[in-house]
Amino acid sequence: MLSRVADSVYWMTRYIERAENVARFVDVNLHLMLDLPRDTEQQWEPLVRTTGDRELFEATYESYTASNVIRFLTFDSTYVNSIYGCAASARDNARSVREVISSEMWTQLNRFYLMVRTAAFGNQDFDYAPHEVFSQVKVAGHLFEGVMDATMSHGEAWHFGRMGRLLERADKTTRILDMKYFILLPDVSYVGTPYDNIQWAALLQSASALEMYRKKYGRISPRSVVEFLLLDMEFPRAVRHCLKVAEDSLRAITGTPSGSYANRAEQRLGRSCANLDFTSTEEILAIGVHEFLDRLQSEINEVGDAIFEAFFATEPTPTEAPRKPTEEDEDEDTGMQIQTQGA
Amino acid sequence: MRFDGYSLDGFFDELFEPDGTPRAGGELLVELLSRLPEGELLRRQAAAEQALLQLGITFTVTGDDEGTERIFPFDVIPRILSAADFATIERGLRQRIFALNEFVNDIYHDQKIVADGVIPEFVIRSAASYLPEIVGLEAPRDIWCHISGTDLVRDSDGTFYVLEDNLRTPSGVSYVLENRHVLKRTFPQVFTATNVRPVDDYPNRLLETLQHLAPDGVHSPTVVVLTPGRYNSAYFEHSFLARQMGVELVEGRDLVVIDGWVCMRTTKGLERVHVIYRRLNAEFLDPLVFRPDSVLGVPGLMDAYRAGRVALANAPGTGVADDKVIYAYVPEIVKYYTGQVATLPNVETFVCWEDDQRSYVLSHLEELVVKVANESGGYGMLVGPHSTQAEREEFARRIDADPRNYIAQPTVALSRAPVIVDGKLEGRHVDLRPFVLYGEDITVLPGGLTRVALKKGSLVVNSSQGGGSKDTWVLAN
Numbered sequence: 001m002l003s004r005v006a007d008s009v010y011w012m013t014r015y016i017e018r019a020e021n022v023a024r025f026v027d028v029n030l031h032l033m034l035d036l037p038r039d040t041e042q043q044w045e046p047l048v049r050t051t052g053d054r055e056l057f058e059a060t061y062e063s064y065t066a067s068n069v070i071r072f073l074t075f076d077s078t079y080v081n082s083i084y085g086c087a088a089s090a091r092d093n094a095r096s097v098r099e100v101i102s103s104e105m106w107t108q109l110n111r112f113y114l115m116v117r118t119a120a121f122g123n124q125d126f127d128y129a130p131h132e133v134f135s136q137v138k139v140a141g142h143l144f145e146g147v148m149d150a151t152m153s154h155g156e157a158w159h160f161g162r163m164g165r166l167l168e169r170a171d172k173t174t175r176i177l178d179m180k181y182f183i184l185l186p187d188v189s190y191v192g193t194p195y196d197n198i199q200w201a202a203l204l205q206s207a208s209a210l211e212m213y214r215k216k217y218g219r220i221s222p223r224s225v226v227e228f229l230l231l232d233m234e235f236p237r238a239v240r241h242c243l244k245v246a247e248d249s250l251r252a253i254t255g256t257p258s259g260s261y262a263n264r265a266e267q268r269l270g271r272s273c274a275n276l277d278f279t280s281t282e283e284i285l286a287i288g289v290h291e292f293l294d295r296l297q298s299e300i301n302e303v304g305d306a307i308f309e310a311f312f313a314t315e316p317t318p319t320e321a322p323r324k325p326t327e328e329d330e331d332e333d334t335g336m337q338i339q340t341q342g343a
Numbered sequence: 344m345r346f347d348g349y350s351l352d353g354f355f356d357e358l359f360e361p362d363g364t365p366r367a368g369g370e371l372l373v374e375l376l377s378r379l380p381e382g383e384l385l386r387r388q389a390a391a392e393q394a395l396l397q398l399g400i401t402f403t404v405t406g407d408d409e410g411t412e413r414i415f416p417f418d419v420i421p422r423i424l425s426a427a428d429f430a431t432i433e434r435g436l437r438q439r440i441f442a443l444n445e446f447v448n449d450i451y452h453d454q455k456i457v458a459d460g461v462i463p464e465f466v467i468r469s470a471a472s473y474l475p476e477i478v479g480l481e482a483p484r485d486i487w488c489h490i491s492g493t494d495l496v497r498d499s500d501g502t503f504y505v506l507e508d509n510l511r512t513p514s515g516v517s518y519v520l521e522n523r524h525v526l527k528r529t530f531p532q533v534f535t536a537t538n539v540r541p542v543d544d545y546p547n548r549l550l551e552t553l554q555h556l557a558p559d560g561v562h563s564p565t566v567v568v569l570t571p572g573r574y575n576s577a578y579f580e581h582s583f584l585a586r587q588m589g590v591e592l593v594e595g596r597d598l599v600v601i602d603g604w605v606c607m608r609t610t611k612g613l614e615r616v617h618v619i620y621r622r623l624n625a626e627f628l629d630p631l632v633f634r635p636d637s638v639l640g641v642p643g644l645m646d647a648y649r650a651g652r653v654a655l656a657n658a659p660g661t662g663v664a665d666d667k668v669i670y671a672y673v674p675e676i677v678k679y680y681t682g683q684v685a686t687l688p689n690v691e692t693f694v695c696w697e698d699d700q701r702s703y704v705l706s707h708l709e710e711l712v713v714k715v716a717n718e719s720g721g722y723g724m725l726v727g728p729h730s731t732q733a734e735r736e737e738f739a740r741r742i743d744a745d746p747r748n749y750i751a752q753p754t755v756a757l758s759r760a761p762v763i764v765d766g767k768l769e770g771r772h773v774d775l776r777p778f779v780l781y782g783e784d785i786t787v788l789p790g791g792l793t794r795v796a797l798k799k800g801s802l803v804v805n806s807s808q809g810g811g812s813k814d815t816w817v818l819a820n
Contacts (some may be wrong), residue, residue, distance in 0.1 A: 003608040004597050096573045099586040156610065253610065311610045 001156050005097050007312040009157050010164035011341040012093035012101075013148070016109070017165045018338075019086035019116070020141030021172035022073050023134040025050065028179065028206030030130065033066070035198050044069040046182030050175045051081060052337035070130065075120035080340055083137055087116040089341065102151040105144065112140040138208075159249040163307070166249070170242035171300045171338070174293045176207050177229050180222075181290040200225050207237050226289055227281040230296075239296065240276040247273050250307075265306035272299045297336035304339045345377055349761060349768050355501050356770060357422050357760040368818045369423050371533050376420070376768075388419045388763055391525045415518060416811030418762045419529050422773060422793040423537075426820045432495065432503060432777060433787045435687030438677060440488055440779050443510065443664045445680040447487045451477050451660055461679050462672045466696075469747050470669060471717035472511070472662030474625060476632050480649060482658040483556045486781050489656040490549070490620075492516070492792070495687070495775045497758035504690045504755065506774065508670060510661040512622045515792040515812075516778050517580040520545060520587075522814040523790065539816040540789035545778070546587035549620075552782035553588075556654035557617045564617035566590045567607065569598070571623050571639045581622050595623070600643030605653045618654045625659035667716040667750045668694050691753055695746040704751040705742065708735045711751040712802075713742070726802060728754055757802055760813065762795055772796045774804050775815065789817040 025047060033042050045064040048057045056079060061068040076082045080089065091113040094106055119133045145165065152158050180203055200220050204210040209228065212235050217224040232238035247258075247269050254262055261267040284292045351359060358369045365373040376384065395414045424432075449456050450467055457464045467473055492513030494506045523542050527534055550566065557564030570581035572594050585592035597607050598616065606613035621628065627637040632645040647653045663669060671692040677685040693700040693711070704711060708727050715723035725738045742749045759770035777791035793813040794804035804810040 001610055002591055002593060002597050003610055004594065005591075006610045092573075098579075099582045099592050160610075 001100075001160075003312050005100055005157065006160045007308075007341070008093040008097045009100065010160045010307070010312075012090050012097070012109075013144075013161040013165040014168040015086040015090035015093065015341075016112070016141055016144050017168040018081060018172070019083045019090070020138055021169070021176070022081070022083050022086065023137035023141075024172070024176065024206045024208075025179070026070055026073055027131065027134040028176070028202050031202045031205070032199055035195070035202065037195070042066055046179060047073065049182050050178055053079070053081065074133075075116075077120070081338055084116050084120045087113045093341075097157075100157050102147070104147050104151045108140075108144050108147045112137075112144065115140065156253055159252045160311075163246045163249040163253070166242040166246040167300060167304060167307075169237060170239045170246070171297060173207060173229055173237050173239050173242065174296050174300075176203060177226065178290060178293045179203060181293075204229075209235060209237060223281055223285065226284060230284065230292075231276060231279070231281065240273070243269065243273050243276065243300075246303075253311075263306070263310040265303060265310045268299065268303045268306050272296070272303065275299075294336055301336065301339055346373070346761070346768055349770070351759070352770060353499070354756060354770060354772075355497055355499050355758040357497075357758055357773065358420075366423070366425070368425055368537065371536050372421065372423065372530070375530065375533050384419070384763065385766055387529050391419050391529050392417060394525050394528065395521065416795075416797060417518075417522060417525075418795060418811055418813050419526065420761055420763065420768075421526055421530070421814040421816045422760050422775075423816045423818065424775075426818050428503070429789060429817045431686065432775075433789075435503070435505075435685070436493055436777060436779050436787050437785045438681055438683065438686055439493065439505065439508075439673065440491055440781055440785055442677040442680040443491075443508065443673070444486060444488045444781060446676045447510075447658075447661050447664055448482065448485055449680075450663065451480060456676070456679055459679070461675050462669070466668055466672070466747075467663065470663050470666035472625075472666055474633075474660050474663070476645070477658075477660035480660070481651075482660075483558070483651065483654040486556070487658040487661050488664070489552055489556070489658075489781050491657075491779045491781075492776045493779065495777065496690070496755055497775075499756045499758075501758070503687055503775075505670075505673070505687050506690055506755075507667075508664055508673070509776075510657060510664045511624065512657070513776070513778070514577040514580050514622075515776055515794075516545060516788070517583040518812050519778070519788070519790050519792050519815070521583075522812060526814040534816075537816065538819045540819050542788055542790040545788050546584065548780055548782075548786065548788075549584065550588045550590070552780045553618045553620055553654075553656055555782040556656060558651055558654065561617050565607075565615060566618040566620065567593045567598075567616050569593055569595070569619050569621040569623055571595075571627070575622075577622065584620070595627075595637075595639045595641050598641040598644070600641060600647050603643075603647055603650055603652055605641065605644060605647045616653060618656065620656050625662060628655070628659060665717075667692075667714055668696070668747065671750060690755055693751045695742050695749040695751065701742065701746055704749075705739055707751075708738065710754060712754055713738050713749055713751045716748045716750060724803070726754070754802070757796075760793070760795065762797065762811075762813075764797075764799075769799070771799070772802055772804065773813070791815045791817075 029044065029047050044066050047069055048054050048064065051073070057072050060078070061072060072079060072082065074083045077084050079085050091109055094101060094109050098106060115136060148158070148161060180199060197220050200222060201210060204213050204225060207229060213225065213228050216228065228235060228238065230239050233241055233244070235241060250266060250269055251258060254266065256262045256266055261270055351361065358366060358373065360366055392414060395417060446456065454464070456462055457467065488510045490513065492509045492515060494509065495503050496506045497503050519542055553566045554564055566588070567590055568581055568585040570578060570592055572578070575581070582592055591607065593607055599606055599608060599613070601613060605616045605619070607616050623639055626633045628640045629642060629644040630637045630640055631642050644653070648655055670689065671694050674685045674689055677683065693704050695701040695704055704713070708725070708730070711727045713725040713727070725734060727735070757772040757774065760773045761768045762771040773793050773795050775791050775793055778788045780786050793815045795811045795813055796802060796804045797811045798809055801809070
């Protein structure tokens, strides 16, 4: 298939998944803030940190108030990774591949975009019922995935779409987990108290993981949450599961048997999968969850670069192309930047 | 819905005889429309519009940064063409397209028609769409005008005239197919009983026409549709035709010329392309040959074309026949290349570069329609009877300043057809754009785009000027 078409399908699903996850982030933070003791300060800056786009935020907004951060992440039409920005980019990509996707997918995506646009620019008082909009965004994401699975042939284009969605989801699950690192408890003494547990539960909830987690582990413990969201093989938002399915799609596209690689994308993704297969939760905790997540995000970004290079690049890219983590990335206060189309 | 109060106002009506009885072939439709319960026709109209919207048959409104898409206004009452009328159209268009193809081939080669004094050389050279870069180039199989959509109008006595030739990248055929799709659902019984000729095999025939152009020795040619991109107002049609033919829809940036061959960039590497149905104006095709600022085209494409390694449909250069001054010469052109009188007459046309014709035009602006020679889409027109004094003075100035660029025609009393307006039926002016394919043979699609001027009394049917469309039913014998 055409490289441009593959690129558009891949980014269409990535942007839809991204919109859905931004809704998850903001929603979890709203919950967390409501659960904090009354006199503690609201924390909205961590939310922007997890996106790695603090500079963009600070260029437009003065302070990290709830309404500024929510506006930035949801309806800021100048911010490409806001829910609105993602919906618009997804639709734009879909429009250019109308002959490849099914009419049902187009209709569903259109409906999603119009819903977000109405929420963003309509007269309704958003501050009044934010949860409702976020749950609509999540439902729209699920619907699109279902419609795509049920109405589009599971051929090459579909695999590009699924690969995009799962890489994005893997990245976002790492960032949801990372929020716990950024959001501070009011006091060290809160560690291990009900507040701490409430935060972990809210975090699981935002990944739609709470019920499935409970079935498997019952009680909430930080160790098990980390294990579940990173290493679980069956939960569809767990990073290991996401990367494995993404790898399946990648190999369906290229036809390369597993255990070997024919391009850098297969090599990088295969290595990340193997790494998760053979890493224990204890090792992750020993490295430090945040440090481990940072490294994982950087690996996922490299896979993204390698996919671009192997399938979409219209001109051969110089070998320097993969983005090396800069010092700033390693600064523990800064989140790893989110990739965007045409990087 | 009744036809009570529907009046012909002295115009030729596509559905009714002057005495108010239905024309042959229209009886069933009129009978159905007359006995539909109150509100039912409107309900069917609404359902048809909804179906078009859901099918995504939309065009992009230019200049709207939200990228709003609208449906092309559509009226559910079909326009019916008798077998005899269509036979005339078919004969006339085959003759005309054959002659125009010969003409384009001739003027880019020996210009015999100029040497024989039929058409002055300067008229050709001064046509904005004449491409000197094409001189001497061979078109594969000597076919230049593979796909055309000629605009026909009918005057008060029912005679068909050619109003405009469209040999560049005529659009609208997707509406013909989709309108039909929707109308079959809207009037299933009438449709079955009326014996309408099908239009659905157009994409197949188009593909055959394109495959016919493949370079020698290529047995299963790769055909693509080249679009300017998703912001083009006809993008839906480009995407539709690619989907219907089962070929790739490409943009200029998807193509690259390597070692003299045109290739498309795929996820599995480069793949050769043999035939390009280009929906991009010739000037944008290759920045190395035509407009250097074009980012929509493919550098080196014309070299590959010249070497016979890729075919382009339509061939670059055909636009010269769309020039409205050259249009005035088409009856002579038909006679010159076929030895026959044109079956479909032109609308009488005055060319302003000739002094006596210009002075006639300038003194009769109130009665005439003045057009710019190289514009299409209904832009840059003066409709004399509907114009103001100031507009006429402005056009007189423009004609004096650049007479070669203007032609004038008498106002044709375009035929009308019934249209639903505010829940009632009223007559509106229509034209007809049949689509002609030139492959191994020249074929005319038995149907066509009937465009309607939805504004009361308006004679301008272009979609950019508030026009809509109707399904066109060509009756079988």
